[in-house]
Amino acid sequence: MLRIVRAFWHDQRGLALILFSVTLPAIIGFSLLAIDMSRINNLHNDIQKGTDALALAAAAELNGRTDAWTRAENALGNLISNTTTFSDGGIVALPGSGTTTVDATYPACRSRGQISWCFLASIPANDSALITSANYAASASVTRFIMVAAQPETLTTIFPISFISGNTAANGFTFGAVSVAGFTSGVCNYTPVFMCNPYEMVNGTNSAGGVTLEQAVTDPAVHRRLIELRLVGNNAAYGPGNFGFLQPPDDVGNGAQALAQTIATSTPRGCYSAQGVSTKTGQNNGPVQDAFNVRFGINASGNAFNSPEYGPASNVRKGASTGGNGNGNGNGGGNGNQCPSYNQLTFNATGNMGLPRDATTPYMSGRMGDGNWNMSGYWSTNFGSTSYPSSWDTTKPTRYQVYKYEIANNLVGQASTGGEVGTPPSACQPPVTSVDRRLLYGAILNCNALQAAGNNLSGNSTNLPVEAFASFFMTEPVPGASSGGSVFVELVDITGRGGQSTLDNFLRDEAQLYR
Structure with a gap:
């Protein structure tokens, strides 16, 4: 009996089941x-x-x-x-x-x-x-x-x-x-220029007839309006249609000449963020304004821009007659390797016509036109009986469209009745064909709102938010440096919603998670 009890006590069969159950x-x-x-x-x-x-x-x-x-x-x-x-x-x-x-x-x-x-x-x-x-x-x-x-x-x-x-x-x-x-969001390879938004809304209205910036690049009747951009005097308030300069890249140096070179070059290196740009004031005359005109084959500052990167556009037709040292192409004189100076050109002479201004300027205190420009007169003066797209008879094109059509259809070298051609003077640097030199790129700022918030645009302000980056077509040269002349432009395109995507190559946009 004891043997049976002892055997049962030492028997380990089924122990795993007990442990598993527990x-x-x-x-x-x-x-x-x-x-x-x-x-x-x-x-x-x-x-x-x-x-x-x-x-x-x-x-x-x-x-x-x-x-x-x-x-x-x-x-x-x-x-x-x-x-x-x-x-x-x-x-x-x-x-x-x-x-x-x-x-x-x-x-x-x-x-x-x-x-x-x-x-x-x-x-x-x-x-x-x-x-x-x-x-x-x-x-x-x-x-x-x-x-x-x-x-x-x-x-x-x-x-x-x-x-x-x-x-x-x-x-x-x-x-x-x-x-x-x-x-x-930002752009690179942009010129250091800003423009006060001509279409900025203040209390639901603006001086452009209530038109928005998006409408200005999509509505043909508004798109072809000519805008006069003006500089302002020292410590003066900026308003719609004024323009100024942004801080150029750090390595280009200081002073008006350095800023002018970054504006005149066909290969700008500046990058600007939509979240904030910095202005560069106090450099609003002298070689800076001359820098705009190299695009037209005009060089008022001698050899200041005498290298290929400052070459003119492939189409510089501007309504100028031959000057004193003329070279026979109706674009004025020059000597050596220089383009003609502004004072060597005579504008609006009989038989020559640059892209005309609008018939009336009812908007922005007389600095924005109604979009009604003399397209037929310009065409007949410069191209005679040469045909143009029939659609232009029903919907008037922008000046930029006409300019591009001249290039695409080999009309640049055709002489006007006064002898002017759109080909740059032979004394200039070769034309720059890698970019459209008649386009001016810049940041659009809502200047009224920025100044109401306490920003002094006449000073070197920083971190100014950008409403949009834009391209503008220069329709005519800027008058001589000493005259403080205006820049006449058509708005071509803007970045962001409402834009036509022609500026996408400049954009550097990125949405990212931070937390």
Whole structure:
């Protein structure tokens, strides 16, 4: 009997089953916990990816334009709108339906459905520092970032968390996600020039007949309006249609001559951010204005621009008659390797006609035309019976379109009735064909708003937000340096919404996540 008891006591068969039975609850508990943690991690990643995508979509619209908030909200609501099944919440839409609610205390913060967001002018340098109301943006033009938050979602766990916490009401995890994205926009290889927005809205109106900047590049009747850009005197206020200069690259030197060379060159190296540019005033005469005219084969400063990078455009037709040292092509005189000086040219002589100004100038205090220019007179004077597109009879083209048509159809060398041709004088450097030299590139600033905010554009101001970068077509040379003459231009294109994409090669745009 004792032998049987002893054998049973020492028998280890079936011991694993007993141990398994004892540890089974723990194994099941850890398995459920592992499943729950995987579900929690996946859900959190999904919510985070959702806010990341929404923040990036909205940030791509924050280019400093006055309508940036509206476009960002449209991107949030429409660009990547989809339905999700986040945990116990069932099928929900991001960002959700309904209207956008604006925070009464902080207008930069809004919400819609499952999503809330705040427009930010800045973010703390340290990622661990909280974003506060001090970082909120006061307006769209100073907005650089957006913070997007998803409404917290609750995940009911399989593992009974209430058993561990002692709180019978808590049987799940609740969490959301926050993303911060920003947008950097700028241009490179741009000339250091800024123009005060001729179409800037002030209290819902402007001196351009209520036309917006976007309309100015899409509506043919507005697109062909001629604009007179003027410099302002020292300490004078800037208004629509004034222009000035930006800080050139650091390595080009100081002074008027260095600034002039960066304007005159066909290979500018300046890069400028839409979030802020710096002005360079006090250099508004002398060789700086002469720098505009090298594009027309005019060099008033002797050999200051006597190298191939300062060559003229391939079409310099400007209505000039032969001067004292003429070379027979109607473009004035010159000697050696120099282009003719401005004072060697005679403009508007019989038989020669440059691109005419508008018939009347009803806008911007007489400095913006009505778009009605004498296209037929210009054509008959310069090209006689040569035909032009029939569409021009019904919809008058811009001067820039006519200029480009002359080049594309080999009309540059055709002489006007007075003998002028569009071919640059032979005494000049060879024409630059890699870029369109008659186009002037610059930043458009809302000068009224900037000055109302306390910025002194007559000083060397910094971090001025850009409404858009633009290209302008120079229709005629700038009068001599001593006369303080104006620059007559047509607006050709702008960057961003409403633009025609001709400036895309200059753009450096990037939306990125910061948090």
